[in-house]
Amino acid sequence: MDLKARLLAEADAIGFDLCRITRPDAVPWVPEGLRGFLEAGHHGQMGWLADRVHWRENPSVLWPEARSVIVLGESYTPDFDPLSVHSQSDRAAISVYAQNKDYHDLVKKRLKRLARWLIAETGSDTEVKVFVDTAPVPEKALGQASGLGWQGKHTNLVSRDLGSWFFIGSVFTTAEIEPDPPEIDHCGSCRACLDACPTDAFPAPHQIDARRCISYLTIEHHGPVDTELRPLLGNRIYGCDDCLAACPWNKFAVEAREIRYHAREDLIAPKLAELAELDDAAFRAKFSGSPIKRIGRNRFVRNVLYAMGNSGLTAYLPQITQLTKDPDDTVADAARWALGRLQDVANGVDRPSDAR
Structure with a gap:
C-alpha cells in the first residue's frame, strides 16, 4: 500500500470517519468572505477573529514549511431528535456537541496519534502540527478544498457521508501527500437551514451575522443580550442546533462511534x-x-x-x-x-x- 492508502486506513482505525488531503495554499477564496464578515462587524465581540487575519486568509503563511494538510472529520451524530426539547418549556436545550466530553480534547488526542504514526512511517525528518478549532486556521475552507465536504448555506461544513454532525481537525505536515479534489456545493435551491434559524441570523445564503446567532449569544457574548433577541432564544441555553438539524443531508449521517460524544442523560433535557x-x-x-x-x-x-x-x-x-x-x-x-x-x-x- 502507498503512503496515502495506509494513512486513510490508519485514520479510520484511530476513529476518524473521514480523511482527505489538500495543500495549505488551496483556499484562495477565503480573503473576500472573511474580510466582508469582519468589515460588516458580524463577528460581534469575537475580536480574536480579526487577529492574525493574514493567517486565516492563507494557511500557507501559518507554517510556510508545510506541504500537505490532512483534514479529518469525526461524527457526533445524535441518536435522538435534538429539537424535541423545544416543546418542553421546563427543560433546557443544550447543543448536541456539548452534551458530554469536550471535543477539543478527544479530537486532538486522535490527531496526535495520527501525526506520530505519520512520522514513524515517513522518517524523523517529517514535521507535523495539529489543529482543532483553537488556532487561526480556516478549517471549513480547508475541508472544502480537501473534498471533506462543502460549506452549506448555514456556513457550516456539510458532508455527503456525515451530513452536518461532525467535528473537523487537521494535521499540517512537511510530508508530500497526493491531494484530493475539492468538493462542490450540493445545496442546490434548498434553504431549510436558513428558514430554520430562530433569529434570522443569515443575511444571505453562505453569510452569517454572529450577533444574531444563538450559538454566539449563549456562548461567546459577554454581558446582557439585547432585549429584542432574548425571547427568540426560547429554551436554548448553550448553543443551537436548529440549522444543522434542518439539513436534508443528515439522512446519510452515521451515529458517533466515540461513546464520549453520546449525550449524558442529565444533559439531554435538564x-x-x-x-x-x-x-x-x-x-x-x-x-x-x-x-x-x-x-x-x-x-x-x-x-x-x-x-x-x-x-x-x-x-x-x-x-x-x-x-x-x-x-x-x-x-x-x-x-x-x-x-x-x-x-x-x-x-x-x-x-x-x-x-x-
Missing part, C-alpha cells in the same frame, strides 16, 4: 429549575470536562434565566426573585427581565408571539 440553582462550585463540578465549563457560571445562569422568562411558567417566580439579588450584574439583569415576563403571565397580560 430541568431549568435545577440549573438555575448552580453556584460557581456546583457549576464547575457538574461541567468538569465539558465545553460548557468555559463560559462560567454567570453567563450560564444568565442563559437559564432567559429560558425561564420564555417558559410562561409562573412557578419559577420565587426562584427568579431570589436571583434578582445575584452579585453578578448580568445575572441580576436577566432575572429582572424574566421576572417581568412571568409577572405579565401571572397578571394575564398578553404578549405578541415572539418565539419561532
Whole structure:
C-alpha cells in the first residue's frame, strides 16, 4: 500500500470517519468572505477573529514549511431528535456537541496519534502540527478544498457521508501527500437551514451575522443580550442546533462511534429549575470536562434565566426573585427581565408571539 492508502486506513482505525488531503495554499477564496464578515462587524465581540487575519486568509503563511494538510472529520451524530426539547418549556436545550466530553480534547488526542504514526512511517525528518478549532486556521475552507465536504448555506461544513454532525481537525505536515479534489456545493435551491434559524441570523445564503446567532449569544457574548433577541432564544441555553438539524443531508449521517460524544442523560433535557440553582462550585463540578465549563457560571445562569422568562411558567417566580439579588450584574439583569415576563403571565397580560 502507498503512503496515502495506509494513512486513510490508519485514520479510520484511530476513529476518524473521514480523511482527505489538500495543500495549505488551496483556499484562495477565503480573503473576500472573511474580510466582508469582519468589515460588516458580524463577528460581534469575537475580536480574536480579526487577529492574525493574514493567517486565516492563507494557511500557507501559518507554517510556510508545510506541504500537505490532512483534514479529518469525526461524527457526533445524535441518536435522538435534538429539537424535541423545544416543546418542553421546563427543560433546557443544550447543543448536541456539548452534551458530554469536550471535543477539543478527544479530537486532538486522535490527531496526535495520527501525526506520530505519520512520522514513524515517513522518517524523523517529517514535521507535523495539529489543529482543532483553537488556532487561526480556516478549517471549513480547508475541508472544502480537501473534498471533506462543502460549506452549506448555514456556513457550516456539510458532508455527503456525515451530513452536518461532525467535528473537523487537521494535521499540517512537511510530508508530500497526493491531494484530493475539492468538493462542490450540493445545496442546490434548498434553504431549510436558513428558514430554520430562530433569529434570522443569515443575511444571505453562505453569510452569517454572529450577533444574531444563538450559538454566539449563549456562548461567546459577554454581558446582557439585547432585549429584542432574548425571547427568540426560547429554551436554548448553550448553543443551537436548529440549522444543522434542518439539513436534508443528515439522512446519510452515521451515529458517533466515540461513546464520549453520546449525550449524558442529565444533559439531554435538564430541568431549568435545577440549573438555575448552580453556584460557581456546583457549576464547575457538574461541567468538569465539558465545553460548557468555559463560559462560567454567570453567563450560564444568565442563559437559564432567559429560558425561564420564555417558559410562561409562573412557578419559577420565587426562584427568579431570589436571583434578582445575584452579585453578578448580568445575572441580576436577566432575572429582572424574566421576572417581568412571568409577572405579565401571572397578571394575564398578553404578549405578541415572539418565539419561532
